[in-house]
Amino acid sequence: MMNKAIDLKDIELEMGMFQLFDITTAIPEGKMTAIIGPNGSGKSTLLKIITKLLSADKGEVAIQGKEAGDYSRADYARTISMLPQAKDMLPELTVRELVAYGRSPHKRLFKQRLTEEDQKIIDWAMKTMSIRRHDDRMFHTLSGGEQQKARIAMALAQKTDIILLDEPTTFLDISHQLEVMGMLRKINQEHGITIVMVLHDLQQAAAYCDHLIAMKDGEIISTGTPQTVITSRFLRQVYEIEAKVSFDQNYPVIIPIPKNYEEDATMIIVTNTSHITKGNGDKLIERFDRIGKVEGMEGFLGLEVLLTQNTAEYDEVSVVTRWNSKDDFQAWTRSEAFRESHSHRKTPDYIISNKIVFQEVKIKRNPLPPVHAEAIAEAKAQ
Amino acid sequence: MNKQLRTKRRKIALITAPILLLLSVFYGLSYGSVSISLSEIWTILTTDGQSAQDTIIMNLRLPRVLVGLLTGACLAAAGAILQGVMRNPLADPGIIGVSAGGGLAAVVTMVLLPQLSYLLPAAAFAGAFVSSIVIYLISWDKGTSPVKIVLAGVAVNALLGAIMNGIMVVYSDRVQSVLPWLSGGLNGRSWHHLSFMAPYALVGLGLTLLAIKPANLMLLGDDSAKLLGQKVELQRLLLILLSSLLAGAAVSAAGLIGFVGLVVPHAVRLLIGEDYRYLLPVSILGGAALVVFADTIARTWFDPIELPVGILLACVGAPFFLILLRKRSNWR
Numbered sequence: 001m002m003n004k005a006i007d008l009k010d011i012e013l014e015m016g017m018f019q020l021f022d023i024t025t026a027i028p029e030g031k032m033t034a035i036i037g038p039n040g041s042g043k044s045t046l047l048k049i050i051t052k053l054l055s056a057d058k059g060e061v062a063i064q065g066k067e068a069g070d071y072s073r074a075d076y077a078r079t080i081s082m083l084p085q086a087k088d089m090l091p092e093l094t095v096r097e098l099v100a101y102g103r104s105p106h107k108r109l110f111k112q113r114l115t116e117e118d119q120k121i122i123d124w125a126m127k128t129m130s131i132r133r134h135d136d137r138m139f140h141t142l143s144g145g146e147q148q149k150a151r152i153a154m155a156l157a158q159k160t161d162i163i164l165l166d167e168p169t170t171f172l173d174i175s176h177q178l179e180v181m182g183m184l185r186k187i188n189q190e191h192g193i194t195i196v197m198v199l200h201d202l203q204q205a206a207a208y209c210d211h212l213i214a215m216k217d218g219e220i221i222s223t224g225t226p227q228t229v230i231t232s233r234f235l236r237q238v239y240e241i242e243a244k245v246s247f248d249q250n251y252p253v254i255i256p257i258p259k260n261y262e263e264d265a266t267m268i269i270v271t272n273t274s275h276i277t278k279g280n281g282d283k284l285i286e287r288f289d290r291i292g293k294v295e296g297m298e299g300f301l302g303l304e305v306l307l308t309q310n311t312a313e314y315d316e317v318s319v320v321t322r323w324n325s326k327d328d329f330q331a332w333t334r335s336e337a338f339r340e341s342h343s344h345r346k347t348p349d350y351i352i353s354n355k356i357v358f359q360e361v362k363i364k365r366n367p368l369p370p371v372h373a374e375a376i377a378e379a380k381a382q
Numbered sequence: 383m384n385k386q387l388r389t390k391r392r393k394i395a396l397i398t399a400p401i402l403l404l405l406s407v408f409y410g411l412s413y414g415s416v417s418i419s420l421s422e423i424w425t426i427l428t429t430d431g432q433s434a435q436d437t438i439i440m441n442l443r444l445p446r447v448l449v450g451l452l453t454g455a456c457l458a459a460a461g462a463i464l465q466g467v468m469r470n471p472l473a474d475p476g477i478i479g480v481s482a483g484g485g486l487a488a489v490v491t492m493v494l495l496p497q498l499s500y501l502l503p504a505a506a507f508a509g510a511f512v513s514s515i516v517i518y519l520i521s522w523d524k525g526t527s528p529v530k531i532v533l534a535g536v537a538v539n540a541l542l543g544a545i546m547n548g549i550m551v552v553y554s555d556r557v558q559s560v561l562p563w564l565s566g567g568l569n570g571r572s573w574h575h576l577s578f579m580a581p582y583a584l585v586g587l588g589l590t591l592l593a594i595k596p597a598n599l600m601l602l603g604d605d606s607a608k609l610l611g612q613k614v615e616l617q618r619l620l621l622i623l624l625s626s627l628l629a630g631a632a633v634s635a636a637g638l639i640g641f642v643g644l645v646v647p648h649a650v651r652l653l654i655g656e657d658y659r660y661l662l663p664v665s666i667l668g669g670a671a672l673v674v675f676a677d678t679i680a681r682t683w684f685d686p687i688e689l690p691v692g693i694l695l696a697c698v699g700a701p702f703f704l705i706l707l708r709k710r711s712n713w714r
Contacts (some may be wrong), residue, residue, distance in 0.1 A: 005686040053605055075612030080672070084605050091601040094385050104599060105611035112595055136385045 004065070005162050005194040006050060011059035012078070013045065019047060020218045023059065027211070030192045032185065034205035037215035038239060044350040046215070047164050050196075051082045064161065077105035081158040083151055083165040086144075095134040095142065095150045099125055102157025125156035129183060145176030148236040152180070157185065164186075165197040170206065177201070177294035181208045203330045206230055214238055226252065265363040267301060268323040272356050273316060280350040281307045281315030287348070288319055299328025314352055326358065383655065391654045399667035401452070406675035411439060411449040413682050441572070444613045446448065449571040449672040449678045452583040457630040458591050458669020460625040461643025462662055464648075466597040467621045468528040471651070474644035477535040479623055481640070482542035483513025485564060489546050492560050493553045503578045504616035508628035513538060514622055525611055527604070531622075566639035566692020568677045574684035579644035582631035589624050594658040596621065601656055611714070624668050639692040640698030642669050648706055 004026040011023035020042045027033050035043045048054040050061060052068055061068040063079055071079065090098065102120045102125065114122070126132050129149040134142060139150060148168060155163050168184070169177040185208050189197045199205040205212060206226035214221045214229055214240045222229050230252045235243045242257040276284055288305055295303075300317070301322035308316040323329040332338055383391075412418045418426075418435055426439045441605065457475065464473040475481065487509025491502050498505075517538050521530040528544070548558050562569065596617040599607040607614045632639065649664040656659050676698070680689040 053608055053611060073608065073613050074611035077609060082607070082609050089603075092383060092388075099611060101599070104595070107595075109592060109595055138384055141384075183583065 003179040005029040006196070007060075007062040007065075008046075008050070009060040009062075011046070011049060011056045011061070013049065013054070013058075013086045015045075015054075015058045018042070018045065018218070020049075020056070023220055025213055025220055025223055027194065027213075029064075029189070029194050031210040032188050032208055033196045033211040034199045034209040034215065035122075035196070035213045035215060036199055036205050036238075041215040041238075042218040043215055044166050047082065047166055047196070047198060051164060052076060052079060063114070074105050077158065078327060079158040080162040080164065081155040081162055082156050082163070083168060085166045086148065086151065086171065086238040089137060093139050095131060095137050095139050096126070097154045098121065098139050098150055099157050102159075105158060121159060122157050123284055124346075124355065125153040128156060128187060129153040135260070145172050145179070145324065148176070148180060149171060149183070149186065154182070160193075162194045163231040165195070167198050167200065170200060177204065184208070201249055202230060202254065206247075206252045229255075236312075266360055267363055268326050268329055269359045269361060270321045270323065270329055270356065271359070272317075272319045272321075272354070274354045275316055275349045277352060281309060281317050282346070284317045285348060288317075291336075294321065294332060297335065299324035300332070326360075329358075372377060388655055394648070395654050395660065395664045398652045399671070403667050403674070406453065407447055407672040410674045410678040411443050411452070411474050414438070415442065415680055415682075415685070423583070424431070436702075445573045445576050446568050446571045446677070447674055449576050449579065450568050450674045451640065452576075452579060453568070453632040453636040454646075454669040454671070454673030454689070455666045455667075456511050456588060456628040457495055457584050457639060457642040457664040457673070458646040459587060459662060460628040460632075461472055461663040461669075462647035462658070463590065463593050463621050463625050463628075464596060464643070464652055465647055465651075466600055466658065467618045467625075469600065469603070470528055470532060471482065471648060473532070474640070475625060475632075476539070476640065476643075477532055477536055478629075479513035479517045479538050479542065480510040480626050480629040480633060481540040481636075481638050483516075484510035484630060485638055486546045488540045488637075489560055490562060492513050492563070493549055493556045496556070496559075507630040509636040510633050511626050513542060514626035518619055518622055557688040563637040565678075565690040566637040567622060567688075567690030568636055568690055569681075569690065571635065579631045579635040580678075582627060582634075586624060586628040586631060589627075590666070592660055593621055593624060594662060597662075612657075629660065637674075637690075637692065639695060640671070641703065642673060645699045645706070646672060647705050648703075652706070706713075 006027040006255075008026070009022055010287045013020040018040075023046065037043055037047065045054065050063075050068075052061075054072075063071070063076075068076070077366055091329050099122050100114060103114060103121065105119070107114075123132070126135070129151050129152055131153060133147065135149065139147065142150065148171075152165070152168065155165075165184070169180055172180065181204055184195055184197070187193055197209075199209075209226065211223070212226055213227040214234060222234060228284045230245055232243060232245050233239050235245065235254065244257060246253050246255075250328070254374050258314060274284060285305055285307060294300060301324060303322075304318075304320045306318040306320065308318075321329070321332075352364060408423065409418060411423050412420060416435065416438055418439065421436060423439060426436050427444075460475045460480075461473070464475065464478065465471055468477070484506040487505040488502055490504040517531060517534045520538065521527075522532040523530070550560065573692055577622040596607075596612060596614075599610055599612050600614065600617070602610070604614050613712055629643065646669040647661065649666045650661055654664060673695070675695050677691040680691045
């Protein structure tokens with residue numbers, strides 16, 4: 001088993017509408033790991049718990065085998081650094097001053113002056129992110145991509161074994177995205193720094209990372225190498241899309257399958273036909289009118305009551321109900337409302353015979369929705 | 383502002399601020415119903431003498447100038463620190479309850495316990511300190527945030543203000559002595575006042591050196607500061623206490639002087655940026671110079687009336703502040 005940089009056990013958190021359940025996973029040391037999943041699945045929250053910006057209701061976080069709670073804030077900042085989402089307004093600073101902030105966990109309150117070693121580390125961080133030429137530029141005059149590189153350089157200057165990044169490429173153009181990902185890969189390979197990031201781009205996550213953690217609705221759905229995680233099943237489960245997945249080297253090729261509504265859509269038509277003694281058809285219809293509540297049933301699509309009076313011996317009354325599925329119809333026959341309307345009534349003697357026919361049909365064109373009494377009244381009023 | 387311009391402005395500010403303070407001190411010592419020249423002041427300060435001018439300088443003007451100097455320095459330092467820890471450029475000692483707490487304690491002392499009026503500075507100081515702690519505790523709920531503190535501050539300020547006004551209405555016959563104090567003045571400030579406030583003021587001003595690093599890190603936002611290893615909540619509490627120490631010292635000596643804590647650091651920030659290594663010393667010197675200068679004007683220009691310096695500062699400060707606000711409408 002690989003060495004664990006970060007070990008999470010039974011993490012749970014409830015924060016208003018938002019929840020994390022039973023998060024148990026390990027992040028391998030010296031590798032690139034991406035946390036993927038739809039918006040609101042708890043990825044950023046998990047990063048915040050790992051960095052102690054949030055505390056979980058339950059569970060344990062261990063960093064390099066030591067409980068997170070056993071680290072002092074400053075020790076922690078020398079072990080694990082994080083690039084938050086680029087939301088905070090920064091004060092007016094030069095790029096070098098921003099990167100120098102990364103040294104502060106290593107400075108005492110009384111000895112703040114940067115030593116030669118600090119300067120060397122700042123130089124190294126800026127060189128690694130290729131922003132040396134911006135040394136004296138004001139940070140806010142840089143483009144978005146260059147700003148992001150400067151922010152990453154600040155995290156690098158912290159000289160930690162683990163770097164977390166929350167959506168490091170989200171607001172960047174494609175060339176800066178690839179540049180930043182390439183730099184992170186290089187940092188990871190040349191210095192063995194464990195990199196964990198929240199990513200939205202599945203292709204980049206798969207291409208650059210060794211290990212993926214997929215989350216949905218506050219739970220971990222699957223973990224593993226990109227090839228094992230990114231599958232058709234995964235896309236259906238996590239993103240609710242149908243797609244074919246194949247890998248072209250490291251890059252997953254995701255081809256969405258357009259939904260075929262004609263093939264999918266079927267419905268159940270239940271036709272309850274009664275033969276009635278001549279001239280009494282209206283009575284049965286009146287009776288049906290008193291049975292309410294079917295409109296509220298799940299899967300109910302519509303209802304027609306048909307009266308045929310042109311036969312010789314009897315009137316024919318058909319009650320046709322349409323349902324999404326047979327189960328939906330059966331749920332109706334078992335419902336309180338149905339039983340109530342049928343139980344304490346004897347079958348009236350004007351009914352000669354009665355039969356029920358079920359048909360499962362494909363929908364080629366949807367029937368008109370049921371017409372509601374209010375809608376009719378409204379139409380009349382106008 | 384680019385780096386060259388910022389460096390230039392910092393240099394100019396670090397040279398100009400002490401000169402301004404020196405000028406305002408000499409202005410304060412030499413102007414008044416009796417004008418005394420600079421060379422005479424020098425002689426008086428450096429030798430023992432018994433002349434009338436000696437008395438004026440040594441017993442009246444010098445302690446008053448020094449109280450004003452420390453008051454301005456403390457208020458500006460408190461404002462600069464609070465604007466940083468609250469991440470709110472409109473913060474001043476008022477929002478952490480220093481004015482209301484100090485004011486209530488002072489009014490209670492002056493109106494209800496006049497026999498203890500020699501304790502007034504101590505009471506104002508204690509009131510200022512206690513109310514800032516109460517506000518911090520109210521705002522605490524698994525951690526705190528600048529917004530919560532500001533909201534708690536508004537509520538507590540309103541309550542304390544109401545109690546203070548209630549006392550003043552009920553005992554309206556005894557309010558006479560309170561009014562000048564409430565509007566903030568340095569009239570008749572003596573060595574006695576200076577000796578009470580100076581220890582707190584000097585300790586507080588010294589401690590601001592420790593505020594520089596945490597305040598600079600908080601500029602990045604709470605999360606970033608924590609990620610850089612800072613105990614942000616603890617630091618915020620300590621810095622609020624430091625501010626209330628500073629503002630409490632000022633309030634105890636000079637009453638309620640507004641706007642210095644708000645306007646001075648704000649203006650300095652616009653000029654030289656937010657780095658506390660420069661912002662704090664320049665604000666402290668600038669605040670000191672402003673109060674000494676304004677007090678001299680309030681004392682001499684409206685002869686025979688002596689205006690409380692707080693009124694003058696508010697009259698000048700309020701419009702100036704509005705101009706700053708309009709220029710900086712992009713604050714969020």
